[in-house]
Amino acid sequence: MEKQVYKKTLGVLPNTVSGFCPGCMHSTVHKLIGEVAEDLGYLDKLVRVEGVGCCGLGQLYVSHDSTIAAHGRGCAVATGIKRCTPESLVYTYQGDGDLASIGMAETILAANRGENFTVIFVNNCIYGMTGGQMAPTTLIGMKSTTTPKGRNPEEHGYPIHMCEVLNQLTAPYYLERVSCDTPQHVIATRKAIKKAFQYQLEGKGFSMVEIVTSCPTNWGLTPIAALDFLRDKMFAEFPLGVIRDKGAVK
């Protein structure tokens, strides 16, 4: 007797092939979001507010209600949607330039109001679709098309740590930083997304799951070398773990 042990989540469109670059983790994250919402029985109430750039490519793959926010405005658009339909399960899907640069004000103030939605923050330290410009999270010394000699802190400042920035606020309920570089980390990311969604369904307020990922194309590395860079350099700057969990059992 055969037993089905795995099936593609209904949270992404059937018969689609991911068009993300080799080694990119966006497709994994999309799959995890779909799986978690399906587990919770909430695919018909799931609303996606997606950012622009590579995050906006998700519109080709997701099967649930969704809209595109202007660059940086994900948390403002999600505020409007969630406040008008509290029964929806709302998440924003944003990259580092979107969330931490142009959308810094919207992100911090939504978190500070304790808006009851979930932010999925995909941090790969670079602007992807526009061709590899410096992001607010770009590491010191890291080359980008707008820092051809590497990010120089005297001129460009330092990487912003969004989980830690939001951890200065009183309202946010749950902040965790994860990655998708190993099966173990993928499972941890799935758990983190599930926890954030559950907190939202319980009305606990603002949650953010930061997923530290690679961008082999714009880093100029092979997918395998990009994973090494991720573990050696990115995790050193952005350590994985729970930054805040107000619902943790003590």
Next chain:
Amino acid sequence: MSERVFMKGCEAIAEAATRAGCRFFAGYPITPQNEIPEYFARRMPEVGGVFVQGESEVASVNMLYGAASTGTRAMSSSSSCGISLYSEGVSYMNAARIPAVYVNVQRGGPGIGAIQPAQQDYLQATKASGNGGFRMLVLAPATVQECVDMTYRAFDLAAKYQNPVLVLTDGVMGTMMEPVELPPMKSDEELAELKAAYHYRAVVGHPLGEAVFCRPGGIGGGWEEINKETVKMYETWDSEVEYEEFMMDDAEIVLAAYGISARISRYVVKALRKEGIKAGMIRPIKVSPFPYEAFDKLDFDRVKGILNVEMSIPAQMKWDIEYAVHGRCPIAESLRSGGELLTNDQVLAAARALAKEVL
């Protein structure tokens, strides 16, 4: 039964919106429209609605985008330099065909300008409220009663065309008190019906296979086809042209004005008539679409001159008048700007001078 009360323009706008079914308001403080968000902050909880003080105009208009995309009747308001920051969200709402209402209580400009009243956002409001060359219906009230009626109507127009609608008023109207008749409160049942009618486009509550992808452009293409469809909508707007003709039957001098300037012009027309000058007024009630026909159809054997009255230097509505008149009679100006108000005397003097020159 309608209800007669004495209200300030900004508060009357907020109450009219509430009665039209507005259940979400986001806005950021800016003078001279602060009474609108303040009124909503008190009023929304009473009717089960939502008030959010946005962290900026940019955030507020994007909250509006989100709220209205659920099929909830939603509104925002700001003033001039704040409205410039609305460009992004308003353009997105046109692109995604999201019905929403916003109000510009105009103040002096450009830049910070002045907190006092002006009409310096005409071209922005009517021609380019954001990137992409889209169009909107723009209502221009000239009394507090019209602020009420037009705000109330704006929600139906937004729903009808699934496009943002702008109520373009100014700091005089916003801060002035007048007696008004308030329209009836839409019932929860009516609002539920309106929401249900929009559900097929709303970004919430669909089972798999029926999901709504609310797209203000983006990846996937086909946007030119959508632009062509939108043009077809604009082409139906001939029926939306709205203007008032005041004492125009035998007019030889025509004052052209909207909003607060039209109130002053109305007085001036009457004063000129007493002096034996046959004056009249054309007042656009909607400034977009502009009532070109009102000027195009004039008998230029009789009409000898037009006076464009606007609280804007340089003149802005004059472009539209010139386009319609096409050199068939001289167009003079009576203008103020930067928060300085037009007076009856100034406009009267300008009209007399024009009459002396052309009659």
